[in-house]
Amino acid sequence: RKALLEQLKGKENVTKSGRKINVYANIGNVSDLGAVLKNDAGGIGLFRSEFLYLENSDFPTEEQQFSVYKQVAESMAGKKVIIRTLDIGADKQVDYFGLDKEENPALGYRAIRICLTRPEIFKTQLRALYRAAVYGNISIMFPMIISVDEVKQIKEIIAEVKEELRSEGIPFKEDVELGIMIETPASVMVSRELAKEVDFFSVGTNDLTQYTLAIDRQNNKLDRFFDPHHPAVLAMIRMAAESAHAEGAWIGICGELGADLELTQEFIDMGLDELSVSPAMVLPLRNRIRECD
Numbered sequence: 329r330k331a332l333l334e335q336l337k338g339k340e341n342v343t344k345s346g347r348k349i350n351v352y353a354n355i356g357n358v359s360d361l362g363a364v365l366k367n368d369a370g371g372i373g374l375f376r377s378e379f380l381y382l383e384n385s386d387f388p389t390e391e392q393q394f395s396v397y398k399q400v401a402e403s404m405a406g407k408k409v410i411i412r413t414l415d416i417g418a419d420k421q422v423d424y425f426g427l428d429k430e431e432n433p434a435l436g437y438r439a440i441r442i443c444l445t446r447p448e449i450f451k452t453q454l455r456a457l458y459r460a461a462v463y464g465n466i467s468i469m470f471p472m473i474i475s476v477d478e479v480k481q482i483k484e485i486i487a488e489v490k491e492e493l494r495s496e497g498i499p500f501k502e503d504v505e506l507g508i509m510i511e512t513p514a515s516v517m518v519s520r521e522l523a524k525e526v527d528f529f530s531v532g533t534n535d536l537t538q539y540t541l542a543i544d545r546q547n548n549k550l551d552r553f554f555d556p557h558h559p560a561v562l563a564m565i566r567m568a569a570e571s572a573h574a575e576g577a578w579i580g581i582c583g584e585l586g587a588d589l590e591l592t593q594e595f596i597d598m599g600l601d602e603l604s605v606s607p608a609m610v611l612p613l614r615n616r617i618r619e620c621d
């Protein structure tokens with residue numbers, strides 16, 4: 329790894345034919361920042377903010393969240409930091425949310441569905457994010473989107489948050505890059521319309537595989553059927569990429585498939601602009617990109 333790092337340091341991630349691909353890292357906690365820096369990632373492509381909620385016995389306050397987001401933004405010193413808003417529910421349960429037990433949690437009340445029905449929780453996180461964005465290059469990403477209407481509702485809530493911060497005289501960044509996760513088949517099918525509303529897409533291949541193949545990603549008994557290389561999954565990614573580029577948005581992958589070196593060439597052919605992987609996969613992927621056309 330050390331030799332690979334030395335060899336790649338300061339070099340751009342370009343294919344043999346000269347296309348540049350951004351290689352970012354996924355993190356789930358501030359403690360992962362060391363590994364991101366050590367592996368020379370170009371940015372953070374997915375910061376799962378759930379740990380703030382999972383590690384607390386009550387809702388994390390605006391100040392608590394602000395200080396974490398600010399720390400991450402500052403540590404990355406101007407590099408892109410994509411923070412995903414809370415993705416609680418399904419496999420990630422938190423007692424103080426008071427969520428009912430559900431028959432089908434993966435198809436249930438989770439992620440953006442909680443945020444849009446309990447705007448006070450959502451607004452606290454958005455306030456912290458817009459305030460922290462003053463200290464670095466923060467983008468905000470929303471999980472589990474299925475419709476254009478949801479994105480419009482999110483934008484209305486953001487407008488309210490900004491108005492509130494402005495009237496309270498609290499500093500915040502006016503224009504923050506906004507993106508959505510593409511992790512439901514519905515979002516792929518309406519991706520052309522969604523791309524008109526946002527700056528970027530990031531494909532969550534873990535959930536996209538689950539929902540496209542109708543296979544519970546948590547059920548080990550189904551491992552032999554859970555195939556992220558399924559042509560249906562790859563066709564979804566290709567369609568989302570075409571939609572993004574047709575509307576001037578950029579697109580990356582932040583699900584585990586992004587680190588699959590057997591698919592790197594195919595992702596480049598599809599036109600993906602960014603791949604975000606675990607810190608340990610950053611250097612091998614950068615190396616692989618240089619071998620691709």
Ligand code: PEP
Pocket residue numbers: 374376415511531532533534535536582583584
């Ligand atoms: C995904 O679904 O691919 C993803 C990146 O999000 P998570 O694994 O946190 O659901």
Ligand code: MG
Pocket residue numbers: 471511532534535
């Ligand atoms: Mg997901």
